[in-house]
Amino acid sequence: MTTITDVARAAGVSPATVSRVFNGGRVTPERAARVRRAAAELGFEPNRVAQSLRKQRGSVIGLLIPDIENPFFTSLARGVEDAAQQTGLSVVLCNTDENVDKERRYLGIALAEQMAGVIVAAASRVGTDLSPLAARGMPVVAVDRRPKGASVDAVLVDNQHGGEAATEHLLRSRYRRVACVTGPEGASTSEERLAGYRAAIRDALADGTLPSDGPDDLLTAYVRHADFRVGGGRSAMADLLAMERPPDAAFVANNLMTVGALEALRAAGRTPPGFGVLSFGGVPWAGLVRPSLTTVELPSYELGFTAATLLQERIAGSAKPLQTVVLRTGLSVRDSTAGPGARLPAAALE
Amino acid sequence: MTTITDVARAAGVSPATVSRVFNGGRVTPERAARVRRAAAELGFEPNRVAQSLRKQRGSVIGLLIPDIENPFFTSLARGVEDAAQQTGLSVVLCNTDENVDKERRYLGIALAEQMAGVIVAAASRVGTDLSPLAARGMPVVAVDRRPKGASVDAVLVDNQHGGEAATEHLLRSRYRRVACVTGPEGASTSEERLAGYRAAIRDALADGTLPSDGPDDLLTAYVRHADFRVGGGRSAMADLLAMERPPDAAFVANNLMTVGALEALRAAGRTPPGFGVLSFGGVPWAGLVRPSLTTVELPSYELGFTAATLLQERIAGSAKPLQTVVLRTGLSVRDSTAGPGARLPAAALE
DNA sequence: CTGAAAGCGCTAACAA
C-alpha cells in the first residue's frame, strides 16, 4: 500500500504538504503539481481509515431502514445515495427488519465505526432510542417516521393529507361505504393516514355527501388495524367483507396490505372497480395488475434525497434550529376506483 | 468517548490487558472480571476505526450489486447479511446500477476503507476489473456472474439447467413454437440461459417431439436479445408477435423482461396460457398476476448466504484452492403454461 | 508556505 509518506518522499516534500494538497491547504502550485504527479505514479489513495481515526469522523453515512424488500425504501435509499455522492460520502445500508434490537445493534455500529451521520426510518416510534448518538454529537435525520421525543431533523410524508385526498377521491367516485385498512395502532404513519380518512368522512357527513344515518359506521365500524404486511391486509379485508353491511370501497394504508386486500377480494368474488380499492403507496410493476390500481404516490426518492441533504448540512456543522420537512403526496387515479357501477373497457381488464 | 485507556485506568490494569479481555487473550479470570465491570460502567465500546487501522483490516464487507430494486438482489443481500451476522461483520450495500464506472469507484472505496472483503455481482463480464483487490490481498467472491478472467471464488446459478428445464416444460405443455427472450449478448447469464433453451430445442428436434421442418426457426429465428429490463422485454415480445409465423410460447430470461413481455402480449390481445409464458426468476407479489406465472425459481437467498460464508472463510485465512459453487434452480409450475388449448377455471383468471 | 512532531485508539511484539 502506498502511503502519504511514500508520496512525500517521491515528491521531495513532507507528508504534511502531501496532506495539504489533498485537503485544500495552501501549497505553491509548483510543489502541488509535483505531489500530484508522484501520487498518480504511485497509485496513491488516501487511507480512509486513518483519516477517520485522525479526524474522529468517518466518510460513510448509515441508512437504517426497516425493510429492504419494500420498494418504498429501496427508492428512498437511491435518493440518499444520489445526494451523498455529491459530498463524496458513501452510504451503508442497514436493514433493521422492523426489529428494535437489530436496530440498536446497528446504531452501536454507527458509533463504533465513527460514521459521519445516520439517517433512520425508525423501527418503532417508542422503542427507537436515538439519544446515544445525540450524546456523542453524531448528526441524525429521521425519515418517514419520527421516533417519539427525539430531537432530530426529520423528513416526513404528509400522511394525513394523503389519506384525506384518497378518501375524498373514493367518495367523489360515488362509493358510499368507504372502509379504511390502516397499520398498527401507535405507529405514527398509520394514525395519520387514518386521521386523514376520518377527516374526509367527517366532512362528507357534514356537507351531506354521505347520509348522516349511522355515521358511527363510517367513522369507526369500517376501520381495521393491521400490520402493514400482506397477510394483515388480507385478513382485515376478509373481516370487512364478512360484515352484515360490508363496505363498497377501501382505502388501504400501505402497498403490501393492498396486495393482501386484493387477494381477499378476489377470494370473495369481488373485484375493482365494483369494489373500490385505493392504495397508499404504489406497488412495483403496477402495470401488471388488472384493473390498474389507483394509488397515493409517495415521494420516496425525494424523501431520501432531502434527508441526505439535511444530514450533510449538519455534518458540515450547520447549527440551524431543528427542521421538519413535510413532503406532499400525489394521487394517481386509475381504474380500480372508477366507481361502483363503472363498466371498464375490455382492454382494461384483460 | 471512553477508550481502552480509560477502562484500563478504572480497572487498574494496562491497556493491553483490556485489549486481551476483548480479543480472547489470556487473562486471569479475576482481572478479566474487573475489566469487564469497568468497561460496562463506562459504557465502553471498542473503536472499530482504530481497530481497523491497527489490524489493517476492517470489519465490514462490501456487497456490490447492480440493481437494488430487483427483488432477486435484495433477497441475495439478505442472505449475505444473515451469514455475515455470524462473524460479527457488517455489510455495506453498494448499488452499482449496472454501471462499470460506479462499480470501479466502489471497489476503490472498498480498498480505501480497508474492508474485510467484497462480494460482487459484476456489472459487466469484461469491464469489471477485480485485479486491484487481488493485488492487495483483499478476499473477493463473485456472485451470480463471474467476470472474465478473475481468479476468485464464485457462487453461481445453474442457468443452463434452468433454461433447459423451462424450455422442456413448455414443450411438454404442448407449445410448439417456443421463443426465447434472453439478455444482452456477452452477459454470461443470458448466454447460459439461452444455451439451455437451445439444448432443449435441439433434443426435442432429435427425438421427434418437434417436427424437423424448419429447425432453423426454432434454434435462431425465435431468439431475441434484450437488456434485462422491462422495456427490452416489451419490445422483444412485440417483435416476436409481429413475425409472419409468431411463436406460441416464450421463455423469458429474467423477471423484469417478463413484465414487459406480458404487457406486449396484453397489447396484442394475447394472454397466457393461450400463449405460454415462463419467467426465469419470480416476480414480487406474483400472487397478484393473473393467470399465475410459471417461473424458474432462483436460489437468491442461498446465493448470498453461500457467498458470504465462502468470503468469511477466506477472510479467516483459508488457503483452499479456488471454488466455484453452482446452485440449482427449481421450477414452479403455475397457470401461465397450462398449454395452448387449456381452459382455466374462472377463478384462475378473475 | 513548509516541515517537524504529536497523537487519534488500538494491537502485537517483546520483556519481565
Add this chain to the structure above:
DNA sequence: TTGTTAGCGCTTTCAG
C-alpha cells in the same frame, strides 16, 4: 500472565 513500547496512516498545531 502482564506491562511497556512502538507504531498503523493520517491531520494538525506550532515553529520557522
